Amino acid sequence: MKSRGTYLGIAWTLMNPLLTMMTYFVVFRYIFRVEIPNFLAFFLLGFLMWVFFSRSATAAATCIIVNENIIKRAPFPLEALPLAAVLYELFHHAVALCLALPLMLAFWGAQVSWNLLWVGAVMLAFVGFTLAVALALATFGVFFRDTRDILEVGLPILFWTAPIFYAVEMLPPALRVLAIANPLSTFIVAARTPLLEASAPALGDLVAVTCWLVVMVACGVFLFSKYSPRFAEEL
């Protein structure tokens, strides 16, 4: 629906991250010269997860407001809107991963092993986490119109404090706290370890992933179910 009226249509949703990715890759590999083995696979996984998260968050924050028309005219389960926003992004995320994974395994130094199942498990948790964030943001978006502006500032902060183009170990200790406090770091590191090092994610990472997931789902579901009956009249 989003791509209606554009010439390249759905191709844009894949081309956009692809071109951005190439730009970042050139900048970090050849200008800042980040020395990380298998850098392409290293940053690609985190970057794809980031694209999925940030797009879902942005879409979720406005999904209720832009559909005011239908919300005021037909009673339907409102959680369908943030859900649809995330599923739409998930579809592209899945396509991108399916294209990238074989390349990573064949050429870019990712390891084939049973530990790849961990990548899948962490991804599932990440999708659940993103859905919960989407529910919360959809609620905030209705009551505070500033949500979009806050996201515009907040998302880049989340991006740069997550170890996408660098490893947490490269940070000075003072900044490490920031990276660890960022939920995206947890998910990215937990998915990257089994992919690149053919070992299970660290126990600490798994515990952190579970905690983020449980807490966020609880918050998201609570907020949305408490406030969604009032959406129609607040719009």
Add this chain to the structure above:
Amino acid sequence: MPPAVECHGVSKVFRLSTRRPLFKDRILSTVRPHLREARQQFWALRDVDLVVEPGEALGLIGPNGAGKTTLCRIIAGIFQPTAGTVRVRGRMAPLLALGTGFHEELTGRENIYLAAALLGFSTREIRMVEETIIEFSELGQFIDTPTKTYSAGMHVRLGFSIAAQLTPDVFLLDEILAVGDEHFQRKSLAYLERHRAAGRTFVVCTHNLSFVEKMCDRAALLIGGRLTAVGLPRDITMRYHELMAGGG
């Protein structure tokens, strides 16, 4: 048979705010409650009791701002009542201010599916009536163009056609009777009449008093959020006329 629509003691309070609060206002009002601006309350509906029997057609009349649309939205389940309960038995098709609920980038045909799905109909059910809807709407070749290119008349024709063909148990119509041109109006009235005869329930909000007198079994008069009179259509419209003439 139990009633098709039941409202018991339904009240609705809206909080009036001159502007939408920004984030800082919310924070401030939490931290410093005494700074919180007193939000005015507005009782859109007060203690409304209304029962509509199956197969009955009820006309809801009243001046602008009396709460007709709010009541419709509460019966439809779009607004939650502040107090009281609402119960609807059977499948309901709310037609609230038709035709504007479309996704403008989608074609008319795609909007049929979207609208019907929102009303709770399955893809299979919709496919069965898709052609009838298109035929009834008289949109012809335009059904496959985006609805943003439609005229106002085309919008309402499509909207009405969708709701009319889905055969719900309860029709909830908010000010959508005078849609389209003379020809389409007559056609849709005839269609509603047939649904009436088939024993479907109607709740109709309208300013069209002659429609209420002709088509409805009962009428209800809503003034200032209160249900002031319920009874035979002719008595109620008379009362409404008197009130309007007397009160200005």
